[in-house]
Structures are given as C-alpha cells and as structure tokens.
Amino acid sequence: MPNADRHSPSSRRVYIHFAIYLIAVCALPISAKAENACKGTVYLTFDTGHMGVASLVAEVLHRQGVQATFFAADEHTQTGGSSLDERWAPWWRARVAEGHEFASHTMHHVYWRGDAGTARQPSFRVRPTAGPQAGQNLTLTAAQYCAQIDAATQRLRTITGKEPLPMFRAPGGKTSPRLLRVAQSCGYHHVGWTPAGFLGDELPSERYSNAQLLQQALRAIHDGDVLLAHLGIWSRKDPWAPAVLEPLIQGLKERGLCFRTLREHPRFQAGLTSDDAARSGSGRR
Secondary structure (H helix, E strand, C coil): CCHHHHHCHHHHHHHHHHHHHHHHHHHCCHHHHHHHHCCEEEEEEEECCCCCCHHHHHHHHHHHCCCCEEEECCCECCCCCECCCCCCHHHHHHHHHCCCEEEECCCCCEEEEEEEECCCCEEEEEEECCCCCCCCCEEEEHHHHHHHHHHHHHHHHHHHCCCCCCEECCHHHCCCHHHHHHHHHCCCEECCCCHHHECCCCCCCCCCCHHHHHHHHHHHCCCCCEEEEECCCCCCCCCCHHHHHHHHHHHHHHCCEEEECHHHCHHHHHCCCHHHHCCCCCCCC
C-alpha cells in the first residue's frame, strides 16, 4: 500500500480493527488458546493400585496441566495400610485442588466372576482382592453389590470434600448386563475404557516393554478414547508410569489431542446411558 494511503480513514479503520483483534487474541488465557488448537479429546483415567507411583503421577499431571479421572478402591499399598485410609487423604485432597475427578472402583476391588440368582432376585459371584474377605469367593446380593460401589463413593466424598461422579468401574472391566442393570438401579453407570486406551501398564514387562507400550499407544489412540492406567501394579517388574506417562502425554499433545475428565465426556453431559460400558476392556487386574 502506498504511504499516502496509510493515512486515509478507511486504512486507519483497518489497522485499528486488526490491532483490536491482536489484543483480543493475546489476552486469551492459555487454556482457551489450547482449546482452539484441539484436534480431538481423550480422557485419561487411573484406577488405584499399590499407590507406589501415585506421587509421580500427580507430579506429571500437574507439570503437564492435565486433569484425569480417578476410580478408587480401598486397596493394599506398598507402604502398608490402604489407598483410601487417612494417610492417603492429603494426596486425594490435593488432587481436588488441581481439578481432577473421582468415582468408585468398588470399595474392596470386587471382581465379578458370574451371575447368580434370578432376573428378579439377582446376585453375583465375586472375589474381592482387598478388605477383610480378600481372596474369598463370595456371593453378593444386588443390594450388597450396590453397597460396595456406594462405600467407595462415600469414602471419596469424605476424604476429598468433593462429590464423586455417579459412575463406577468394575475391577478388570468385568461385568454382565445384569450387573450393569443393578448398578444403574442404584444410581451408577459403568465406564470402562476403549480398546486403544488400554495402556498395558499391568502387562508383564518381560513381554511388553515400556518402549513398545509407548509406541503402540501413540499410534493407536485417537479422538474420543478413554485411557486406562493405574497408580501401581504389583505384578509388573519394570514400572510403566516413570518411563511412559509423560512421553505419552507429550506425544498425544503434539498430535493435537487435548485431555479432559469424564465429567466433560459428551455422554456424561447428555446423561449417561447403559452403553457407556460398551467397548470397555477386559484387563487382568
């Protein structure tokens, strides 16, 4: 544009509007700018475990500015005690301040092993891995199974001061249509994980190295996937989280994927339905 034209009224209006636009863009919070750059959304979730990597997981999430959803059971920990006892209460409360969400994983990490009873009076064959009856084969009525979900929800409510999500995750992702109907009747929707979201942190490290699991996840994970990891796995000799979690988050961000909690999942916002368990995995824990 010739110099003389720069001072015309129309040119001045163009410059003024462009300047206002630049100021508005620069004034956007970082989160809003990142939101605009999102090419997809993934939902990172953690189940409790021996809690040996819980502090590391919290540090990585904080450093990366990522919020996750934690499914909690009162499981045995590496340091003695259990994951929802008073010693761990400060850790859970700190996650509230960072914007994370919480939901039940059944109080005593109760594995479903089969349906029992009848359609009108359902019961379930189960085996808890924590609590006073750990390792025992039990049969729970529908009310008793609901009580297991409720107990973890109530404990989370008490130690975090935050209302947990009306969701649960069955240990190992193991359920049946009858169990899901019972859970819905007491106010809970099952949320598993998508196939690509199975991060493999519970697989034997002799056969599945951290490098392999990282590369597989970076290739397979796409928009909408629900990701599953744990706060500690007893059986894996080479821990997953220290080597994989942060590179995975960084790699997915580089692909334009943003992280959200399950509270922001479209199905949650629209009112969860029974098929939220669809495509849930079949892990080994």
